[in-house]
Amino acid sequence: MNKQLARVSALAWTATAVMAGSIVGLDHLLPVTYVPPSLPDHAGSGVEIAMATAAALVLAPILLLWWPRRSATGTTRPESMHAWFACGASSTWLLLRGQLWVKNHPTVDRARSVEGLLLEMQLLICALGIGLLVGGAVYGLISGFRRSGRATRILAAAAVSICAIALAGSAFLRNRHSPATLALAAYREAASADYNVLLITLDTQRADHIGSYGADVATPHIDALARGGIQFDRAYSTTNVTIPSHATILTSRWMKEHGLESNFCDPLPAANITLAEVLRRAGYRTGAFTSVFILDREYSGLMQGIETSWAPERGSTPSEEAFGRAANWMESLDEQRFFAWVHSYDVHRPYAPLAPYDTLYYSGRSDDPDNLSFMNIPSMHPRPFGVTDIEYYPAMYKGETTYQDAQLGVLFDRMKEMGILDRTLIVLTADHGESLGEHDFYYSHDALYEEDVRVPMILNAPDLVPAGVRCDALVQTIDIVPTVLDLLGLSALATASGKSMLPLIRGAETPIRKRAYFEGQNYRAIGMADSTWSFIHPLKEMVPNHNVELFRIDIDPSQEQNLFYKERAVAEEYLELARTFTGKSIREGRGSKSRVPASLAQQLNALGYVQ
Numbered sequence: 001m002n003k004q005l006a007r008v009s010a011l012a013w014t015a016t017a018v019m020a021g022s023i024v025g026l027d028h029l030l031p032v033t034y035v036p037p038s039l040p041d042h043a044g045s046g047v048e049i050a051m052a053t054a055a056a057l058v059l060a061p062i063l064l065l066w067w068p069r070r071s072a073t074g075t076t077r078p079e080s081m082h083a084w085f086a087c088g089a090s091s092t093w094l095l096l097r098g099q100l101w102v103k104n105h106p107t108v109d110r111a112r113s114v115e116g117l118l119l120e121m122q123l124l125i126c127a128l129g130i131g132l133l134v135g136g137a138v139y140g141l142i143s144g145f146r147r148s149g150r151a152t153r154i155l156a157a158a159a160v161s162i163c164a165i166a167l168a169g170s171a172f173l174r175n176r177h178s179p180a181t182l183a184l185a186a187y188r189e190a191a192s193a194d195y196n197v198l199l200i201t202l203d204t205q206r207a208d209h210i211g212s213y214g215a216d217v218a219t220p221h222i223d224a225l226a227r228g229g230i231q232f233d234r235a236y237s238t239t240n241v242t243i244p245s246h247a248t249i250l251t252s253r254w255m256k257e258h259g260l261e262s263n264f265c266d267p268l269p270a271a272n273i274t275l276a277e278v279l280r281r282a283g284y285r286t287g288a289f290t291s292v293f294i295l296d297r298e299y300s301g302l303m304q305g306i307e308t309s310w311a312p313e314r315g316s317t318p319s320e321e322a323f324g325r326a327a328n329w330m331e332s333l334d335e336q337r338f339f340a341w342v343h344s345y346d347v348h349r350p351y352a353p354l355a356p357y358d359t360l361y362y363s364g365r366s367d368d369p370d371n372l373s374f375m376n377i378p379s380m381h382p383r384p385f386g387v388t389d390i391e392y393y394p395a396m397y398k399g400e401t402t403y404q405d406a407q408l409g410v411l412f413d414r415m416k417e418m419g420i421l422d423r424t425l426i427v428l429t430a431d432h433g434e435s436l437g438e439h440d441f442y443y444s445h446d447a448l449y450e451e452d453v454r455v456p457m458i459l460n461a462p463d464l465v466p467a468g469v470r471c472d473a474l475v476q477t478i479d480i481v482p483t484v485l486d487l488l489g490l491s492a493l494a495t496a497s498g499k500s501m502l503p504l505i506r507g508a509e510t511p512i513r514k515r516a517y518f519e520g521q522n523y524r525a526i527g528m529a530d531s532t533w534s535f536i537h538p539l540k541e542m543v544p545n546h547n548v549e550l551f552r553i554d555i556d557p558s559q560e561q562n563l564f565y566k567e568r569a570v571a572e573e574y575l576e577l578a579r580t581f582t583g584k585s586i587r588e589g590r591g592s593k594s595r596v597p598a599s600l601a602q603q604l605n606a607l608g609y610v611q
Helices: 003-024 046-063 078-103 114-143 150-174 179-185 220-227 242-251 275-281 319-331 392-418 477-488 568-582 598-606
Strands: 196-202 230-236 285-289 308-310 338-344 424-429 442-444 457-460 469-476 516-519 525-529 533-538 549-552
Touching (some): 078 114, 220 424, 220 457, 242 477, 525 568
Parallel strands (some): 230 469
Antiparallel strands (some): 516 525
């Protein structure tokens, strides 16, 4: 067999391996005992697949140009060369394509997990094992297995042994399944309720600054949303930090579970399952349109399962931009069911509403030299340049809230024009609130008081959610994912720590949770609230107040009288609850280390975030 014929043979066998693998499907070639059925983007993009295939077509012949030139009798054995080429072609292509498969797998983080390393090793073993099987089969077909002699028997025995090792590795990895992998594998059914899902998160939005919650702030569109659905009057976030809070909203996992501890952390680990991943698996198109750069795909990692996403490259943008892009995307879907996450950053500091919203709630002069009420506040951070009137910023916060509501109205109107508003399940909430001077915290959300963690929670879906209902049961943003899946008729997510609010939506009087829990940035504090008590325990230094606090929230909703030393029995009970919830790692004060580049840290600081 001459060199030219050898090269042609190598190319032919490589092309055959590529075609066969494409027809059979990579997920069937790899051990199915480890991973769930593949997702649409499992195997990589078309460009990636083309590059891997091209590399296999080039590399396989180059790597396999050596072969036993002559047998013991001095003649070349074509069947041996064909066997080696078939073995090498299959192994090379499978290994290259397998790298894409592992890289794009939604529940394998090979850079950070033992499972990822083991999967890489398993991929190598399987590539060699399957290659040897293919080579042995080719040799047997050409020369006849019975007449092939000792060499073929050795080759077959080696192939069987390596495949046995690969299967044993599969069984071992099966026992190392993460809950996330198993949870995502369960979603193969389509939603029984024919509704789109629109998740609206209003950054830094206090519940008590929305009209339907009793505020003197104009929010007609949010109010109408509440009248057409159910409003939860005692809804809490799980933390006072933007990225960790959104991670909880999207995964139904506590901060200590999903691993994001601050806005300076690494992206969301791939082992977490998001609502978008579940709904995409159920046949939904998925999109996310956010108004601040820290929620983008690369920085936050929150876009798992999201096909189309947009966020500003730097800083933040008014919600008009994100909402408009979301509406355009919905219009392009041609009536396909979708999950959309839209996010507004309007009411976050620096509170600079556009006209005419800047004068809706303030008619004075912010730098009035005769009004120095703002200058006597030593703990204000940061001190705004030129502002002397303490009433100015709360009024601007209200103006931003009304502007944000107007932009929601534009989005709802466009959805109505498209004919999709009445068949969309809308969930409106916030990642956290904002202190506007309460407890000596000014224009920040660094604490865990009511103003920092009490958020709006409204669900609206015609014929799916009853209209005009107000519920005072205790709920949290961690309960959103289980509730959405329950309303759509999808099975519960095994990794979720939240509870479905569906019983409350249907009028049940039994509460779904006895108390709410909230965690501070980097686990610096733990807070709890129930129908009677509110408890805040700083696990690390909190400025300006380091004290453990206990309030009778039913008679002291402003949390002004600390009863921690007076109500010792209750205090001890809550201390034990805090120890139980936080766990050893948090009690020891474990905090995340910032790996954010200096340039991004400067942007975060410009937005008011501090490590």
